[in-house]
Amino acid sequence: MVHGTLYIVSAPSGAGKSSLIQALLKTQPLYDTQVSISHTTRPIRPGETHGEHYFFVSEAEFTRMIREECFLEYANVFGNYYGTSREAIEQILSTGVDVFLDIDWQGAQQIRERMPQARSIFVLPPSREELDRRLRGRGQDSEEVIARRMAQAVAEMSHYAEYDYLIVNDEFNTALMDLKTIIRAERLRLGRQKLRHDALITKLLAD
Numbered sequence: 001m002v003h004g005t006l007y008i009v010s011a012p013s014g015a016g017k018s019s020l021i022q023a024l025l026k027t028q029p030l031y032d033t034q035v036s037i038s039h040t041t042r043p044i045r046p047g048e049t050h051g052e053h054y055f056f057v058s059e060a061e062f063t064r065m066i067r068e069e070c071f072l073e074y075a076n077v078f079g080n081y082y083g084t085s086r087e088a089i090e091q092i093l094s095t096g097v098d099v100f101l102d103i104d105w106q107g108a109q110q111i112r113e114r115m116p117q118a119r120s121i122f123v124l125p126p127s128r129e130e131l132d133r134r135l136r137g138r139g140q141d142s143e144e145v146i147a148r149r150m151a152q153a154v155a156e157m158s159h160y161a162e163y164d165y166l167i168v169n170d171e172f173n174t175a176l177m178d179l180k181t182i183i184r185a186e187r188l189r190l191g192r193q194k195l196r197h198d199a200l201i202t203k204l205l206a207d
């Protein structure tokens, strides 16, 4: 069985990474690509569903999961804990499915250390003004929260050079095409193709 690829996607809040991942998933069958659902101690927002956007847990539960080494990575982001379940990821990858992690730069660093074969993608907005517009356009945050997010965005973006790929999400469909191109190229790597086309290669090279 060909092992799936783990993709890390990071971006400052509002750059459009959730929109890109969701649009990508719509074009890929579930047996090819899935997105990991993180655990978080952040309060649930209106419109969010437990087990769909996140698994919303208490700090006591999160601390227990850290102690029992349930997380492949975890980090404190904007004062709340977020973590990726080790068991879920390993199980999905072992069935040959590619998995996307929407995580911050701290989580990305931990994954790179533990799974050097993972691929990482950073998404940048086309300008600070546009990032500000997109945050406001979501209609989700107060003026104070937007100012805080803009400051945090600069801190997150300062880590862009640690990633394998960089996408500027200006025109949405172009950025989506860039994301699909990365995945397609990764699937065409020799190691993966050799396993996938083992029978064909054997036949072609037979005496």
Ligand SMILES: Nc1nc2c(ncn2[C@@H]2O[C@H](COP(=O)(O)OP(=O)(O)O)[C@@H](O)[C@H]2O)c(=O)[nH]1
Pocket (backbone or CB within 6 Å): 010, 011, 013, 014, 038, 039, 042, 073, 074, 075, 077, 082, 083, 084, 102, 103, 104, 106, 107, 108
């Ligand atoms: N390290 C880590 N970061 C995560 C995880 N899940 C989400 N994040 C990051 O936490 C940040 C806040 O996410 P969220 O609460 O959904 O808020 P929003 O994306 O800013 O609206 C984003 O940068 C996410 O990429 C995770 O499991 N691990």
Ligand SMILES: Nc1ncnc2c1ncn2[C@@H]1O[C@H](COP(=O)(O)OP(=O)(O)O)[C@@H](O)[C@H]1O
Pocket (backbone or CB within 6 Å): 011, 012, 013, 014, 015, 016, 017, 018, 019, 020, 134, 135, 137, 138, 169, 170, 171, 172, 173, 175
């Ligand atoms: N290329 C784009 N052009 C214009 N608006 C965009 C683009 N990509 C995303 N958006 C919008 O920007 C807002 C933030 O996108 P979202 O995917 O929630 O960001 P993130 O997950 O990075 O926080 C959303 O309202 C989304 O519809």
